[in-house]
Amino acid sequence: xxxxxxxxxxxxxxxxxxxxxxxxxxxxxxxxxxxxxxxxxxxxxxxxxxxxxxxxxxxxxxxxxxxxxxxxxxxxxxxxxxxxxxxxxxxxxxxxxxxxxxxxxxxxxxxxxxxxxxxxxxxxxxxxxxxxxxxxxxxxxxxxxxxxxxxxxxxxxxxxxxxxxxxxxxxxxxxxxxxxxxxxxxxxxxxxxxxxxxxxxxxxxxxxxxxxxxxxxxxxxxxxxxxxxxxxxxxxxxxxxxxxxxxxxxxxxxxxxxxxxxxxxxxxxxxxxxxxxxxxxxxxxxxxxxxxxxxxxxxxxxxxxxxxxxxxxxxxxxxxxxxxxxxxxx
Amino acid sequence: xxxxxxxxxxxxxxxxxxxxxxxxxxxxxxxxxxxxxxxxxxxxxxxxxxxxxxxxxxxxxxxxxxxxxxxxxxxxxxxxxxxxxxxxxxxxxxxxxxxxxxxxxxxxxxxxxxxxxxxxxxxxxxxxxxxxxxxxxxxxxxxxxxxxxxxxxxxxxxxxxxxxxxxxxxxxxxxxxxxxxxxxxxxxxxxxxxxxxxxxxxxxxxxxxxxxxxxxxxxxxxxxxxxxxxxxxxxxxxxxxxxxxxxxxxxxxxxxxxxxxxxxxxxxxxxxxxxxxxxxxxxxxxxxxxxxxxxxxxxxxxxxxxxxxxxxxxxxxxxxxxxxxxxxxxxxxxxxxxxxxxxxxxxxxxxxxxxxxxxxxxxxxxxxxxxxxxxxxxxxxxxxxxxxxxxxxxxxxxxxxxxxxxxxxxxxxxxxxxxxxxxxxxxxxxxxxxxxxxxxxxxxxxxx
Numbered sequence: 001x002x003x004x005x006x007x008x009x010x011x012x013x014x015x016x017x018x019x020x021x022x023x024x025x026x027x028x029x030x031x032x033x034x035x036x037x038x039x040x041x042x043x044x045x046x047x048x049x050x051x052x053x054x055x056x057x058x059x060x061x062x063x064x065x066x067x068x069x070x071x072x073x074x075x076x077x078x079x080x081x082x083x084x085x086x087x088x089x090x091x092x093x094x095x096x097x098x099x100x101x102x103x104x105x106x107x108x109x110x111x112x113x114x115x116x117x118x119x120x121x122x123x124x125x126x127x128x129x130x131x132x133x134x135x136x137x138x139x140x141x142x143x144x145x146x147x148x149x150x151x152x153x154x155x156x157x158x159x160x161x162x163x164x165x166x167x168x169x170x171x172x173x174x175x176x177x178x179x180x181x182x183x184x185x186x187x188x189x190x191x192x193x194x195x196x197x198x199x200x201x202x203x204x205x206x207x208x209x210x211x212x213x214x215x216x217x218x219x220x221x222x223x224x225x226x227x228x229x230x231x232x233x234x235x236x237x238x239x240x241x242x243x244x245x246x247x248x249x250x251x252x253x254x255x256x257x258x259x260x261x262x263x264x265x266x267x268x269x270x271x272x273x274x275x276x277x278x279x280x281x282x283x284x285x286x287x288x289x290x291x292x293x294x295x296x297x298x299x300x301x302x303x304x305x306x307x308x309x310x311x312x313x314x315x316x317x318x319x320x321x322x323x324x325x326x327x328x329x330x
Numbered sequence: 331x332x333x334x335x336x337x338x339x340x341x342x343x344x345x346x347x348x349x350x351x352x353x354x355x356x357x358x359x360x361x362x363x364x365x366x367x368x369x370x371x372x373x374x375x376x377x378x379x380x381x382x383x384x385x386x387x388x389x390x391x392x393x394x395x396x397x398x399x400x401x402x403x404x405x406x407x408x409x410x411x412x413x414x415x416x417x418x419x420x421x422x423x424x425x426x427x428x429x430x431x432x433x434x435x436x437x438x439x440x441x442x443x444x445x446x447x448x449x450x451x452x453x454x455x456x457x458x459x460x461x462x463x464x465x466x467x468x469x470x471x472x473x474x475x476x477x478x479x480x481x482x483x484x485x486x487x488x489x490x491x492x493x494x495x496x497x498x499x500x501x502x503x504x505x506x507x508x509x510x511x512x513x514x515x516x517x518x519x520x521x522x523x524x525x526x527x528x529x530x531x532x533x534x535x536x537x538x539x540x541x542x543x544x545x546x547x548x549x550x551x552x553x554x555x556x557x558x559x560x561x562x563x564x565x566x567x568x569x570x571x572x573x574x575x576x577x578x579x580x581x582x583x584x585x586x587x588x589x590x591x592x593x594x595x596x597x598x599x600x601x602x603x604x605x606x607x608x609x610x611x612x613x614x615x616x617x618x619x620x621x622x623x624x625x626x627x628x629x630x631x632x633x634x635x636x637x638x639x640x641x642x643x644x645x646x647x648x649x650x651x652x653x654x655x656x657x658x659x660x661x662x663x664x665x666x667x668x669x670x671x672x673x674x675x676x677x678x679x680x681x682x683x684x685x686x687x688x689x690x691x692x693x694x695x696x697x698x699x700x701x702x703x704x705x706x707x708x709x710x711x712x713x714x715x716x717x718x719x720x721x722x723x724x725x726x727x728x729x730x731x732x733x734x735x736x737x738x739x740x741x742x743x744x745x746x747x748x749x750x751x752x753x754x755x756x757x758x759x760x761x762x763x764x765x766x767x768x769x770x771x772x773x774x775x776x777x778x
Contacts, residue, residue, distance in 0.1 A: 011650040011684070012661040014749035016735030017677070018341060018493065019685040023742045024693055075689055082693075122693040122743075205700070259696030259709055303710070310727050311335075311565065311704040312575040 022202075024121075028081035030203045034194035035088060035249070041190040042183040046096035046149065050183055054091050057103040061087030064111040069120075082121045086110050089129035089249060092184025093242065093289060094136070097148035102140060106132035126296050127256045130246070130289045147180040154180035157240035162285035164227055167236060174240040181241070184249070188239045195248045204252040207261065211268020212247035212275075213238055219276040242288040243275060250289070256296040263299075263306035270295045270302075333573040335566045337703040338558040339736045341657065343532065344616070346623040347496045351504060351612055353627045354640050356403050356428055360631030361413050362388060364422045366670040367461040368468045369395030374424050380407045383435035385607045387459075388424050397459045397469040401426055402609035402629035404433040416653045416667045417660065423668075426631075437605035444602075451519040451602060458601030459608045459671070464562065464591035465654045467672040470598070473590070474519050477583040484520050485571050485589045486513050488529035488536075489555060489562030492655025495675045496625050497612035498592040502529070502536035505596060506543055512599030514548040516590055519598075526571045528553045530561055559657060560734040564589045566703055578730045593674070608671050615641045619648035619678035628669055635665035637676055649684060652677040657735045690744045698737035698747060704730050708737040708747045715750045720758060728754045 042050040065083035069076055077083075090106050091098075110132030115124045137144045146153050157179050160167050169179050177187025184191070198204045221234035228236070238244065251257060251271055258267045271291045278287025309318040365371035372389030376382055382401040389399040405428045415421035437457065444450035456471035464487060490498040502509060517525045527545070529537050531554050540552050555561055555570055565576045567589050574585040582589055593611060600606040609630050615637055616623040624641045634651060638644060651662040653673050669676065698708035706727055714722040731751040738748045 008648075008665065010648065010661065010663060012663055013650070013686070014746070014752055015659065015733065016657040016739050016748065017650065017652045017659060017661070017679065018656040018683055019739055019741070019744065020339070020341070021685075023685070023687075023744065024691075027693075027695070027742050077691070120691070122691055202697075254693050254695045257694075259694055259699050260707065261699065264696075307726075308699070308705050308707060310578065310706055310730055311569075312577045312580065312730070314575075 024080045024082070027203050028085050030198065030201045031085050031249070032081065032088060034197045034203075035092065035184070037190040037193045038092065038184050038187065038245070039088075041177055041187045042092075042096070045177065045186065046183065050091075050096060053094075053098060053100055053103055053183070054088060056100045057091045057107055058084045058087040060104040060107040061090070061111050064108050065116065068112050068116045074120075077120060080121060083111055083115075086115065086128045086132075089184075090132045092245060092249070093129065093133045093182050095144060095147045095181075096183050098144065102136060102143070105139075106136045109135045122255050124255050125299070126293060127250055127253045129253075130250055130293055133289060134293060147182070149180055156180050156285065157236065158279070158285040161225070161228075161233075161236060161240070162279070164225070167228065167232075169236075169240065171232065171235055171239065174236055179240060182245075185242045185245045188244045191244045191248060198248070198252075204248070205264070207264040208252045208257060208268040209248045211265045212251050212271045213243060215269045215272020216243050216247075216275055219272065223276075223280070237276075237279070241279075241286055246288040246292055247271070251292050251295075256299060258299050258302045258306065260303050260306040260308060262308070263302040266302055266306060267295055267299065270298065333570050334556065335569045335703050336705055337701045337736065338560060338566075339701050339739050340557070341493050341559055341739060343493050345494060345496055345499070345532075346614070346616065346625065347499045347503070347533075349496070349623055349625050351500050351625050351627055354613075354629070354632065354637070356430070356432075356629045357632050357636040358428055359408070360401075360403050360426050360428065360629060361633065361668045362399055362402065362424045362426065362631040363413065363415050363668065363670060364389045364399060364424070365415065366399055366459075366467060366630070366672070367397040368466065369393060369397070369472075371422065372396065372399050374410050374422065376407050376410070376424060378407055378410055381405070382407060382426060383433045385437075385605075385609055386435045387457075387607065395469055395472050397461045397471070398457065398607075399630075400459055400607040400609050402631050403428040404431050405429040413668075414664050414666050416662055416670060416673065418663055423631075437601075437607070439605045440602045445515065446518065448519045448521055451515050451598075454601050455519065455598055458597070458606070460594060460597045460601060461608070461671050462591060463593035463597060463608075463611060463672055463674070465658065465672045465674060467670070470590060470594055473588060474516065477588045478521060480583045480586060481520055481588045482522060482586040483568075483572055483588070484513075484517050484522050484525040485567055485587055486516075486525055486527040486550075486592060486595055487562050487564070487567050487589050488527055488533070488592045489567065490533070490592070491530060491557075491559040491562040492657050492659075492674070493559075494616045494623075494677055495614050495655050497614060497674050499533050499536055500612055500625055501592055501596050502533065502540060505599075506536075506539050508599045508603070509592065509596050510540065510543060510545055510548040510550055511603065512595035512597070513550050515598050515602050516595055517549050520588055523549060525550045526553050527551065528555050528561075528567050528571050530555050530557045532557045559739075560703055560732070560736060563703065563732055563734055565732060578727065611671065611674070613637070613669060613673055614675040615677075616675065617648070617652070617678040618680045618682045619644045619646045621645045630671055631668045633666055633668050634662060634676060637669070638665065638678065644678065646680045648678040649681050650679040652679060656683075657739065658733070685744060686746075687744045690746065692745055693743050695742060697740045697742065701736045701740045703734060703736060704732055706730060708751070711754070712745060712747055712750050715754045718757075720754075720761060723754050723758065729758065731755065
């Protein structure tokens with residue numbers, strides 16, 4: 001008996017010896033689950049084409065990730081589901097009439113150029129889905145900057161707001177999604193349902209979405225717009241465009257957003273401000289996705305600046321530390 | 331008294347306090363390591379062929395940071411030689427052949443006058459070999475005496491926030507009055523008027539029981555605490571009870587606090603009232619390789635192989651043996667290793683508990699930052715560790731890491747964070763030592 005036991009070899013690892021069950025794959029699966037109400041509403045509004053678009057885009061994104069890593073003899077990472085999430089989110093910010101082949105091109109750009117060339121998950125500095133969308137809108141602006149429903153071009157609510165025309169949609173219509181727009185952006189109600197799930201599952205924290213949406217709301221509330229009531233204008237800005245979806249699903253992208261706690265709030269406020277800057281003064285009616293791409297580039301600097309006050313250091317000591325650092329630099 | 335510390339995690343507790351405490355039959359042979367504490371190891375006082383009694387002192391060292399060790403069974407010394415220690419090394423140990431008589435050699439219980447005398451209590455704590463039984467095994471007498479004059483708050487740690495472990499909880503339920511008396515003694519030895527006893531709310535039955543015994547009579551106040559790991563961490567316990575934060579690199583005494591664990595307080599009671607030295611403790615034996623969990627009063631020096639056998643043997647092949655709790659416990663390399671004073675649990679894990687991956691990739695989710703109770707930034711610390719950037723590691727305060735494992739527990743990408751920080755700290759220490767030696771050499775050169 002002793003002989004047998006002596007031959008037993010045991011694993012030795014440093015603490016902790018237990019880990020949570022929630023791994024990367026589960027987190028990505030949670031994101032996919034959270035988009036179910038949004039995709040469902042998209043199918044209800046725009047027809048089965050949406051589902052085809054979603055599934056083929058997910059499949060294409062997974063294929064590109066697999067093929068890239070296979071060709072470069074890297075470990076296959078598709079089972080973490082992050083590629084599937086990218087493919088899914090890309091479709092969410094495209095208009096419903098987008099042809100499947102166009103989404104596939106977007107997937108290629110998002111996965112290969114934006115994500116894998118920089119080392120894959122966790123290393124890319126731009127949000128792949130939004131970069132894919134930016135690439136597609138630049139390449140096929142004729143097809144993608146308009147929204148076509150049942151063969152008829154529909155003006156989006158933000159288009160009305162931009163032009164300063166009277167808004168034909170009530171707030172309830174904007175909130176529940178009876179408006180034209182990108183597949184994932186129209187129903188704030190469905191998006192909030194998804195967000196509640198993500199926050200309950202601790203996949204995302206409330207900080208970034210709250211900062212983005214809060215900033216957009218307060219900036220538009222304060223500055224208003226001629227021809228609209230301040231509150232009405234502010235709520236339409238939050239619900240009618242891409243702020244709700246991108247603020248919750250895109251701005252919280254792990255790789256491209258700050259990890260520090262104050263940094264996340266700063267980042268969210270930055271996105272909100274840039275969005276409103278574009279909406280007020282830019283050429284586009286929409287601005288959220290570009291705002292996020294710009295803030296993505298600031299992520300590293302924000303994290304550096306938002307160093308945390310560690311345990312045992314009082315506020316006064318922390319301020320003194322910062323001051324000493326500043327003096328050392330100058 | 332409702333302060334909160336930031337961060338923390340909620341591991342699956344998997345506790346089994348409903349399993350009554352059983353007494354594990356002592357093994358035929360016990361192996362008593364001469365180092366069961368932080369500090370100077372003891373010199374054996376016995377030699378091969380000697381007859382020893384239970385509770386008899388068999389190892390001692392007069393250094394201030396040390397604690398004597400005692401025989402956990404009566405019988406004959408069959409060897410005094412290096413044996414595998416739970417920490418992995420070979421450590422000088424006394425091997426005793428058990429005569430199953432348990433002939434005791436007790437110290438005289440303290441007289442009522444001595445029970446009021448801080449010095450007498452302190453001497454007894456030292457003599458009985460009481461160490462931090464929560465796992466750190468820091469000599470308690472030294473902890474108390476070194477804090478004198480600085481400490482105004484005595485805290486008893488009853489959080490038991492580690493999953494699986496039940497020893498503290500069961501001690502509270504089984505010996506509440508003795509426990510309160512032990513705390514009273516620690517309080518007198520420390521020279522303070524009041525002791526706070528922090529207990530996690532998941533032990534409500536113990537909180538109610540202790541409160542029903544009028545703890546104020548002993549100068550003790552029970553503080554129910556939120557159920558969260560690492561509530562039982564020394565710094566977190568101080569923060570929760572007093573709101574004070576131990577300074578980076580500082581000691582609890584620096585903010586006027588001294589923290590001792592539940593089982594330590596009970597050991598103090600046993601030493602002073604019953605004249606017993608530390609030779610046994612409740613060990614929780616659990617893990618998926620063991621059929622059913624066992625909470626057994628186990629003698630110090632019992633081998634893991636014997637424990638497994640007594641608990642019904644393995645139902646599945648164990649892959650890992652953890653001594654202590656799963657969050658901060660260490661891995662044993664062999665079944666020959668024995669339990670020591672600080673071993674609160676022996677967990678036999680199979681591949682079910684193994685959640686490591688071959689190529690962990692950080693996804694920058696930032697969860698490690700959210701859960702770090704020391705408010706550090708583990709993900710960046712890890713990146714600087716990978717680059718061996720010691721300057722930045724210091725700037726990111728890797729030295730403040732308490733190695734609680736919360737970040738690693740929560741990490742969805744399975745990064746070996748705590749391991750990296752432990753290594754980084756050792757590397758920084760080695761570097762500092764090297765630089766110091768260099769500076770000294772240069773100073774000598776200059777003096778010439």
